[in-house]
Amino acid sequence: MTTFSDRVERISISGIREVFEAAGDDAINLGLGQPDFPTPEHAGRAAIDAIEAGDTDGYTGNKGTEALREAIAEKHARDQGVDVPPGDVIATAGGSEALHLAMEAHVDAGQEVLIPDPGFVAYDALTKLAGGEPVPVPLREDLTIDPAAIEERITDDTAAFVVNSPGNPTGTVSSEADVREFARIAREHDVLCVSDEVYEHFVFDGEHRSPIEYERDNVVVVNAASKTYSMTGWRLGWxxxxxxxxxxMLRVHQYVQACASAPAQYAAEAALSGPQGVVDEMRAAYERRRDLVVDGLADAGLDCPTPQGAFYAMPRVPEGLVDECIERGVVVVPGEAFGEHGAGHARISYATGEDDLEEALEIMAEAAEAVR
Ligand SMILES: Cc1ncc(COP(=O)(O)O)c(C=O)c1O
Known part of the structure; x- marks a missing residue:
């Protein structure tokens, strides 16, 4: 008889995939959480050069190459103004593995992990895989993460809480005051704050702040080349x-991964230490699209907190709108795919060209009219 672990039986394939499969080939896909820009030339070139030189044939150190970890430390100095020794960084297979390591290393069976709801789908699943209990933390009305809602859910069983700014699926950005609160809560309650910052460079209004600026011992930062440098396929995070x-975390990483892919490490090192203008260009493009989406949703009569970052918007939607959109060839993801409090919302990803976006917004407006 085939038996499976209780842990794996508690999780399932992400609801997002099912939505894609339901849509036809010609559909405009506003469901994908991946940038539509090419990886910067110089990053790809660095990987090719390393392959040609034979530098990528063997394992790297478990934590990753010294040069990549120095580039990440340099990034922390540049962006957060914090001095991180390269030894305090592990290069991982994307932000996903980094989240997995954080959970495996810190969560005991039955312990609680507070996760934003709606929130990125991996937080719930990775908590369960670690044997823990996810505790959904509802967002504020404006879809930002509320430090008070986190603090009031902390118990003796809390192992960690997760914050994510700019946020998936909401596109909202935590204020400096809130981020300082995340750090204070981690320190005062002596619980781990896992700060997922994979969208840190896509902020349109305000500024990205990290709890690591205010608290070092009880904060781990998860990040990746995936979104910032349009490198989702390279699978490189830290x-x-x-x-x-x-x-x-290295104990886990050593056995599940050994080391991140060597060619990807060379590419990410070049992306992090090379010219950052490409990131500015992507941010400018996302901001233009954000404006298009905000206007389009307003024209469709759909209420949406203005997204300030990432490449997502999360309007409130009437019953049946998601299905009606899919029927009419526009894929959006139902809010409940991101947690029970996501119900009544839909996630729109605007990591797609402006022409498609404009057409999709018109179709959404017609669909909204039809279901009202
Ligand atoms: C909030 C958030 N964290 C982490 C990840 C994982 O990123 P990666 O592709 O680097 O594993 C994603 C991907 O969609 C994400 O949206």
Whole structure:
């Protein structure tokens, strides 16, 4: 008889895939959470050069190459103004593996992890895989993460809480005051704050702040080349944290991954230490699209907190709108795919060209008219 672990039986394939499969080939897909820009030339070139030189034939160190971790440390100095030793960084297979390491190293069976709801789908699943219990934390009315809602859910069983700014699926950005609160809560309650910052460079209004600026011991930062440099296919991320936390996460990483892909490490190093103008261009394009989406949703009579970052918008939608959109050839993801409090919303990804976006918004407006 085939038996499966209780842990794996508690999770399922993400609802997002099912939505794609339901849509026809000609559909405009506003469901994908991946950038539509090419990887910067110089990043790809660095990987090719490393392959041609034979530098990528073997394992790298478990934590990743020294040069990549120095580039990540340099990034922390540049963007957060914090001094991180390269030894406190592990290069991972995308932000996804970094999140997995954080959970595996810190969550015991039955312990609770507070996760934003609606929130990125992996937080719930990775908590369960670690044997923990996800505790959904509802967002504020404006879809930002509420530090008070986190603090009031902390118990003796809390192992960690997850924050994500700019947020998936909401596109909202936490204020400096809120981020300082995340850091204070981690410190005062002595619980781990996992800060997922994969969209940090796509902020249109305000500024990205990280709790690592205000608290070092109880914060681990998850990040990746995936979104910033349009490198989702390369599978390269990293986790930064205090030395003892890194050492525990390394134990897991060593056995599940050995090391991140060597060619991807060379590419990410070049992306991080090369010219950052490409990132500015992508941010400008996302901001133009954000404006298009906000206007289009307003014209369709759909209420949406203005997204300030990432490449998502999360309007409130009337019953039946998601299905009606899919029927009419526009794929959006139902809010409940991101947690029970996502119900009544839909996620729109605007990592897609402006012409498609304009057409999709017109179709959404017609669909909204039809279901009202
Ligand atoms: C909030 C968030 N964190 C982490 C990830 C994982 O990124 P990666 O592709 O680097 O594994 C994603 C991907 O969609 C995401 O949206």
């Amino acid at each position: 986790v930064t944290g205090a030395s003892d936390r890194i050492e525990r």
